[in-house]
Amino acid sequence: MIDQKLLEILVCPKTHSSLVLLGDELISKEAKLAFPIRDGIPIMLINEARELSQEELSKL
Numbered sequence: 001m002i003d004q005k006l007l008e009i010l011v012c013p014k015t016h017s018s019l020v021l022l023g024d025e026l027i028s029k030e031a032k033l034a035f036p037i038r039d040g041i042p043i044m045l046i047n048e049a050r051e052l053s054q055e056e057l058s059k060l
Contacts, residue, residue: 002026002037013044020060027052029060 002021010019012028012035019026025034026042033049034056035042043049 001040002042006042010042010044014046022060027060029057032057 015030
């Protein structure tokens with residue numbers, strides 16, 4: 001689980017927009033990327049993120 005204070009500080013490294021916690025990923029709607037959280041640590045590297053599909057984006 002990610003600390004709420006940390007979640008408030010973190011931003012998307014590509015767009016500098018806010019992130020949404022969804023399961024074990026941090027979602028950047030603007031960049032259409034999902035950043036993984038491994039062992040409670042958010043991996044905020046663009047090359048580690050996965051691209052979100054249009055279907056996934058429409059559900060957010």
